[in-house]
Amino acid sequence: MTKPVLTINNLQASIEDKEILKGVTLEVKGGEIHAIMGPNGTGKSTLSQVIMGHPKYEVTGGEIFMNGEDVLEMEVDERAKAGLFLAMQYPSEIPGVTNSDFLRMAKRAKLTEENKRLSISAFVKDLNQKIDDLKMQKDMANRYLNEGFSGGEKKRNEILQLLMLEPQIAILDEIDSGLDVDALKVVGDAINSMRKPDFGCLIITHYQRVLDYIKPDFVHVMMHGRIVKSGDIELMKKIDQEGYDWIKI
Amino acid sequence: MSQANLLLPLAEKTNIKDWDFENLDLKDVSAPSIEISDVIPEGVKNYIVIVDGWVVFKNLENGIKLENKGIELIRENNKLIDINKNKKNSLLTVTIEKNTNLSEPLYITYVSKNRSLVHQTEIILQESSSANIVETFVSDSKFNSNIISKIAVGANANLNTSVINRLNGESTVYYHRMTEVAADATLEATNFIINDSNVVFEDFTHLVGKGANANVATVSIATKEQKQNLTIRVENLAPFSNGNIVNYGISKDSAHLAFNGIGKIHKGMNGGDNQQETRVLNLSVSSEAIANPFLLIDEGDITAGHAASIGQLDEEQVYYLMSRGLSKQESEKLIVSGFLTPFANIIKNEVLKDELLNSIEVKLG
Numbered sequence: 001m002t003k004p005v006l007t008i009n010n011l012q013a014s015i016e017d018k019e020i021l022k023g024v025t026l027e028v029k030g031g032e033i034h035a036i037m038g039p040n041g042t043g044k045s046t047l048s049q050v051i052m053g054h055p056k057y058e059v060t061g062g063e064i065f066m067n068g069e070d071v072l073e074m075e076v077d078e079r080a081k082a083g084l085f086l087a088m089q090y091p092s093e094i095p096g097v098t099n100s101d102f103l104r105m106a107k108r109a110k111l112t113e114e115n116k117r118l119s120i121s122a123f124v125k126d127l128n129q130k131i132d133d134l135k136m137q138k139d140m141a142n143r144y145l146n147e148g149f150s151g152g153e154k155k156r157n158e159i160l161q162l163l164m165l166e167p168q169i170a171i172l173d174e175i176d177s178g179l180d181v182d183a184l185k186v187v188g189d190a191i192n193s194m195r196k197p198d199f200g201c202l203i204i205t206h207y208q209r210v211l212d213y214i215k216p217d218f219v220h221v222m223m224h225g226r227i228v229k230s231g232d233i234e235l236m237k238k239i240d241q242e243g244y245d246w247i248k249i
Numbered sequence: 250m251s252q253a254n255l256l257l258p259l260a261e262k263t264n265i266k267d268w269d270f271e272n273l274d275l276k277d278v279s280a281p282s283i284e285i286s287d288v289i290p291e292g293v294k295n296y297i298v299i300v301d302g303w304v305v306f307k308n309l310e311n312g313i314k315l316e317n318k319g320i321e322l323i324r325e326n327n328k329l330i331d332i333n334k335n336k337k338n339s340l341l342t343v344t345i346e347k348n349t350n351l352s353e354p355l356y357i358t359y360v361s362k363n364r365s366l367v368h369q370t371e372i373i374l375q376e377s378s379s380a381n382i383v384e385t386f387v388s389d390s391k392f393n394s395n396i397i398s399k400i401a402v403g404a405n406a407n408l409n410t411s412v413i414n415r416l417n418g419e420s421t422v423y424y425h426r427m428t429e430v431a432a433d434a435t436l437e438a439t440n441f442i443i444n445d446s447n448v449v450f451e452d453f454t455h456l457v458g459k460g461a462n463a464n465v466a467t468v469s470i471a472t473k474e475q476k477q478n479l480t481i482r483v484e485n486l487a488p489f490s491n492g493n494i495v496n497y498g499i500s501k502d503s504a505h506l507a508f509n510g511i512g513k514i515h516k517g518m519n520g521g522d523n524q525q526e527t528r529v530l531n532l533s534v535s536s537e538a539i540a541n542p543f544l545l546i547d548e549g550d551i552t553a554g555h556a557a558s559i560g561q562l563d564e565e566q567v568y569y570l571m572s573r574g575l576s577k578q579e580s581e582k583l584i585v586s587g588f589l590t591p592f593a594n595i596i597k598n599e600v601l602k603d604e605l606l607n608s609i610e611v612k613l614g
Contacts (some may be wrong), residue, residue: 052572055564080574092569096587101572105507109574144587161573 003030004067004083004168006051011062013050021063022225025202028169031197035205035211036204037236038222039244044204045089047222050172052086053079066169081110083168086151087158087175093146099157100127100141103164110165130163135186151178159187163194170194171202176210188213221247255328255411258423260449262539263478265455268421268447270329271364274392275338281304281362284354286389288358292601295355301362302339312349314376316342320371322399322427325453329423332367333397339368343382345406347375352546354598361416363387370398372410374434379407383601385413386424393421394446400428404435408562411601412437414448422446426451432458432487437456439596440467442479443608444496452478456490456521466495468592468605469614470534471504482511485521485551494525497592500538507539514554519550530588532581560588582613 006028012039013021020043028034038044050057051064053076061173064071066082074082095104107119124141130138134156155178162170172191176184191201191214203214211219211233220235221244229235229247238246250418255336256264280303289296289306296311309315335578339359345351359368366388370456374380386396402408408522410548422444439505444448454463463483471477483492492512500506500552512523523546570580586609596602 012562054568075577076568076571077574077576080572081492086572088572092563094566094570094584094587097583102583104572105575106573106577110581111575132310144590154273216251222612 004200005029006084006169006200006226007065009063010053011047011050011064013057013191014059014060015046015057019052020057020225024222024227026227028202029193030200030220031196033201033203033214033216035222035236035240036202036227038146038206039231040206042223043178043225044206045173045221048204051171052076052084063093068107070152077079077109077225080167085162085165085167085170087162087170087172089174091146091154093149093160095144095147097145099145102145103127103161106161106165108174115234116227127135127164132161134160134163134190135215136160148154150182152183154189155179156183159190163190168198169200169202171204173204174206175203176207184210186211208236211236220230223247250613251397255326255331258327258329258425258449258451260460260478261509262541263476263505264451265478267269269393270395270421271332272393272421272422273332273336273367273395275336275365275367276513278363278614279548283360283362288360288385289356293356294353296356298360299339299341299358300360301364301366302368302410304388309355312346312351314343314344314346319371320399320401322401322591325425325427329395330397330425331373333369333517337367337369338364339366341368342373344372344373345375345378345380347378347416349375349378351380354383356383356385358385358387361390361392361394363380363390365392366394366396368394368396372400372408373423374402374406374408376403376404380407383411386412386416388416388420389418389607391418391420394423396422396424398424398426400426402428402430402434404431404434406434408435409437409597411441411598413441413601413604414444416442417445418448419459422448424448425451427458427464430454430461430463432459433460434462436463436465438463438465438508439601439603440465441601441608442467442469442477445473445475445613447476448478450477452481454483454492455486456484456487456492458491459487461490464466464493464495466590466592466595468497469610470499471508472501472612473507474503476505478507478509480509480511482513483523484513484515485518485523486515488518489520490518491522492524495588495592495595496525496527496540499531499532500529500536500587501532503533504590505537507541510555511543511545513545513556514548514551514553518545518548521551523551523553525555528560528588529558530560530562530585530609532562532585539548565570578613582609585609585613
């Protein structure tokens with residue numbers, strides 16, 4: 001299998017005519033873990049939503065490719081089928097739809113035309129195993145999707161979906177918010193277990209906390225709608241000690 | 250009162266003035282041929298199939314009688330009830346005899362094939378009987394329908410009744426039901442108004458005996474240019490009677506859907522309870538969904554309550570589901586089936602549960 005690659009070139013995007021992204025360029029390949037750090041309100045979450053195709057944002061320039069295919073031409077579901085996944089900062093609640101039914105539909109949606117069959121028993125076994133791995137409550141499969149979940153449960157549920165749907169490139173938007181240290185470790189272990197050449201990951205965070213558990217290969221600093229500095233884990237350490245003020249735009 | 254003075258049904262919140270209720274095709278027709286497998290689910294033991302007014306199939310266990318005794322229950326009168334009285338071309342009376350407990354559900358299917366269905370059903374449950382009756386109205390023609398149903402649930406009797414309205418085609422339907430529930434009797438009614446017609450649906454229940462109970466649950470899915478007006482009314486006319494109304498509705502495209510829920514507790518009917526809940530979900534910018542609850546109370550020593558909500562399709566939910574690979578249509582259907590889950594949970598009959606899921610598939614597919 002060829003390594004997946006997500007390519008972002010000079011991406012510009014706005015919301016209600018307010019420009020948020022002012023030319024973001026980034027490439028995430030299979031086997032790599034990238035972290036984007038930066039203060040609040042610099043466009044980190046916007047970047048993740050624009051990659052996934054949130055209807056609220058308007059792309060005003062630049063391009064996004066997934067394995068060479070034009071992502072900006074795709075509907076949101078086509079982006080998922082192309083191998084993208086976004087673990088959301090604020091996942092929606094869907095009352096009346098169980099986690100298990102939803103995941104089965106999502107899993108089936110990703111199967112190719114030739115391979116439409118999904119073994120229910122294998123699915124249930126797999127789901128229960130992953131619920132266990134994430135140290136989630138046993139009844140999680142039968143609860144309504146995110147409804148009444150605590151902040152931490154929602155975040156773990158995003159990771160559960162990530163594990164079940166096995167995307168090629170995953171974006172984790174502020175996955176550490178609402179997680180205590182134990183939960184953070186569980187989530188970190190889960191992401192680390194996915195590390196392989198056909199999986200790439202982009203972690204968006206404004207604390208370095210989560211990066212104690214998932215070691216990024218590349219660290220980027222985003223400010224004022226642009227990636228202003230890129231480096232390795234040393235960059236993260238410097239930010240941890242000195243904050244963002246030393247970075248000149 | 251002469252016919253000329255009679256008015257259309259109230260149908261609050263919907264303008265039905267120009268609907269063509271009176272455009273009825275009443276020509277004589279012979280009994281049409283039809284395959285029983287098309288109208289009665291496999292394995293059903295008690296059934297009656299009426300096509301264009303002709304009873305074409307029936308199979309009934311002991312204790313069910315098709316007698317034309319007639320019951321006078323209709324307290325209401327209006328122009329459309331009057332039309333039904335004078336022009337009906339189809340009539341069925343079902344009596345469940347005293348102390349009979351039907352072992353199997355009774356399926357009654359009415360088919361409008363070559364002419365309008367102007368029908369009247371009478372269902373009488375005699376004292377201490379119990380029955381589960383599923384009535385289905387089917388049409389794929391453009392003929393308009395006018396249907397009246399009178400139900401008497403005798404003392405200590407127990408009726409579980411479901412109406413499935415599958416009158417498709419671009420027709421106009423008037424459906425009026427009047428049910429009386431006697432002392433210590435229970436009515437469990439489920440109405441599926443899931444068709445493609447313009448509908449005025451009235452389901453009026455009178456709790457006339459001490460300790461009578463009625464639970465009336467109605468679901469509607471209106472799409473395209475469809476207009477539906479549904480009035481569900483439960484009146485406590487005896488002490489210690491309990492009424493409960495649950496309405497769920499979906500409106501999509503340019504459809505109009507109005508639910509009028511009316512709970513009424515008459516003076517002197519102490520110890521009663523009357524509750525109602527209406528939940529509607531609007532899927533499109535151009536569709537309309539209305540919840541219009543009334544609670545009319547003339548007695549102090551009772552409990553009563555109502556809840557209503559009108560929701561819009563949440564774009565964030567659609568986006569979330571699509572981001573996991575579901576198409577827009579699949580996402581919408583999943584949100585709707587989730588919305589209807591509390592309604593599905595009160596349906597005890599598995600066949601009807603499937604019917605509801607299929608309806609979502611058919612109407613929103």
